[in-house]
Amino acid sequence: MASKIIKSTKNNKELDSVKKSEVMIQKSRSIKYKSFGGIQQSRDLTQLSPPYDIKVLRAIGESSSxxxxxxxxxxxxxTGFGIGIRYKTEDNxxxxxxxxxxxxxxxxLNGLNLERPPKEVIEEVIHxxxxxxxxxxxxxxxGKDEVVGIDSIKPEHMTATKLNRITLPDGTVRKFRYYVFRDSLEDSGQKGNGMWFKSFGDPTPLNTDGSIAKDGEGTATEVIHVKIGDYTDPYGVPRYIGTLIKILGARKADELNxxxxTNGRHMPLAILLENAQLTAQSEETLQSYADQLDGESSQHKFLLLEAEKVDSSSNMLDEGKDKPAIKLEKLADILQKDALFLEYDQRTTEAVLSSFRLPPIYVGMSSDYNRATVxxxxxxxxxxxxxPRREGYEWRLNNLFTDYEFKHVELYLKSPNLSNMEDIKSILDPAIQANAVAPNDLRELLSKILNKPLQLFKGDKFNFPMGIQPQSNDYNIEKAYGETSDGEMAGMFRRMLRKMKG
Incomplete structure (x- = not known):
């Protein structure tokens, strides 16, 4: 990987390519056409530039630790736990x-994408x-104008237009944008205009080349734009944008280390000669030692250096002053002991985790955790x-099938089962000891724990605590379990009550 992934082509400063700029007009254009009934309408297709280089933003993750x-x-x-189907109400x-x-x-759901599961499409969009x-x-x-498929589109090739206020046939006023996909003129096949899309639910008969067709004959497909930030803005910004400078700095620290x-000098000692010079054999020995790549062969060996006196014609009366000497100076104390900026890198990790509101356990940092804290x-x-994010994607997923007018079913994103068995045990133990729980009350809970479907026991006696007769007037199950609570256990009890009354 190149050491400079983020690089400006103008002045070679990395931040220049990702710094925030004003949303500006990239290409101005508007069109007019007549809709049903001959009503004159106009669409503003002026393209706006994003405040950040989206392609560079997507590449930052490759250089961050x-x-x-x-x-x-x-x-x-x-979305990793899958997509499920449920009834909108369980009371019937x-x-x-x-x-x-x-x-x-x-x-x-099975036919939404013929190449991969719909879960992977949603997961890619989340990325x-x-x-x-x-x-x-x-x-x-x-052909019936019903949604039958979904796919993802690379965001770095999409450009948004200005916001348009559109009056629908029923008189409702909606706001829509248009989008153009342009990765290259050869790939787009639209003679330089790119491939155009319209917002989901927009009735405008837009063609893929950006032109307007007759009502009901447009060839452009629809897109749902998911973004972080104000939805009145044409583009979103990533949630880590506030820590971007730290991320780039951490990368620089890693490159320095x-x-x-790879290029640093690792000299453990220096050989100093006074009034002497090494013999030719000693120089050859040092050169061989420096060039030697196999460290194992030189273990437990010593280095013998010989020097000879340098001739000096001056000061012949004081021979001790020019006595030759060899000194070995240790340089280990001034060498870098370990990687630099480790604390800076740790602070960057903490800042990025905070921007995503994630505990360290979700990124493999679990040294300071125990079971309770996890x-x-x-x-x-x-x-x-x-x-909260599942609910947002669930709404968009179900909104795709509005035209089918499903009354009873909906899609949802499954979530993990985080039941704490210790807490459940602490609640059930006194309830069982007090004879306040019926056998059928525990069947659904046991089904989740054992990960296998368990049917309810047949017979009214299993819907009451042991020793309580179903005909007893002293036991009112509606008062015991409630009539309007939305809790999971209470809902299960109400269903049992209906079965008994039925």
């Missing part, structure tokens, strides 16, 4: 209509978003970091 791990942690934990028994919708959405602040889903529709081992860190990170 911590950034890529943080981005991988986001992608793997947000499964009907044929619900089963039909579930089968339909399963088919759509893009965390690398440069911008990610793009491409939505592909069939690397150059020390569980606490995972629970807090799930609640405050990963789950």
């Amino acid at each position: 911590i950034l890529k791990q943080c981005i991988d942690a986001y992608a793997h934990n947000v 028994e499964e009907t044929p209509e619900m089963k039909s919708e579930k089968t339909a959405i399963e088919g759509l 893009h978003v965390e690398e440069c602040g911008n990610g793009y889903f491409e939505a592909i529709r069939n 690397y150059r020390y081992f 569980e606490t860190a995972k629970e807090l990170t799930e609640e405050q970091v990963f789950q």
Whole structure:
């Protein structure tokens, strides 16, 4: 890898290529056309430049010792557990209509991308978003105008336009942008105009070359732009942008240490001669010792140096003054003992982790953790970091299928099971001892622990604590477990109650 991944072509300063600049007009353009009913409409297709070099931002992770791990942690934990299907409510028994919708959405999910699972598409977009602040889903529709596929688009080749206020056929006013993909004139095949996309839900009949077709005949596909920051801005910025200077500095520190081992001088001692010169044989011995590559063959050997006096015609009466001598001066004390800027590198790692709001355990730094602190860190990170992001991607995923008008089913991103068995045991032990838990109350919990499906026991007696008769008037299960609680256990108890009443 080249030592300078981030380099400006103007003045050779690394920060110049990633420094923030104003969002400026890159290419001005507007078009007018007539929509249904002959209504004159216009679209502003003026392209705007991003505030940062997106291609350079995506490359920074390759030169950082911590950034890529943080981005991988986001992608793997947000969508790495897979995509699931669930009913919007569990209060009703499964009907044929619900089963039909579930089968339909399963088919759509399996066919969203023919080359890879939809989970990998979402994971790739998350990588893009965390690398440069911008990610793009491409939505592909069939002849019935229904979404049947999704894919990702490289953000460094996408350019956004100005915001357009558009009145939909039902009178609703929406705001949309347009996007142009341009990696090279040869690849785009659009005669220099690039390949155009429109925002998801935009009814404009846009063509891939940027022209306007007749209503209902546009060839441009739709994109969903995911970005970090203010959604009124045309581009997002990565969450690590505040620590960018530290990341680049840490890279420089690593390069300095690397150059020390490759180009640095490692001289453990100096040989000083006074009024003498080495013999030809001693010079040859030193040269051979310096050029020797195999250190094992020179172990436990000594070096013999011989010197001869330098002739001096002056001061012949004081022969002791010009007596030849050989001195060995140790230089180890002034050599670099270890890598430099280690504390700086540690501070950079802490700053980057803080910008992603990640505990060190998620990037493999677990030396200061025990089981209790690990569980606490995972629970807090799930609640405050990963789950909110799952909900955002879930909303976008379900929004793709709005035209299908599913009433009962929806997609969701699965999350890990972080149940603390010690806490569960501390709650259940006194409840079981007090005869306050029915056998069927524990079946779903045991199913999760054993990772195998367990059916409920049949018979009303298993829905009551042992020794309690179902016909007893002294035991009101609705008061015991509640009627409106949304908790997982309470919901399970309500379902049992319905079964008993049914």
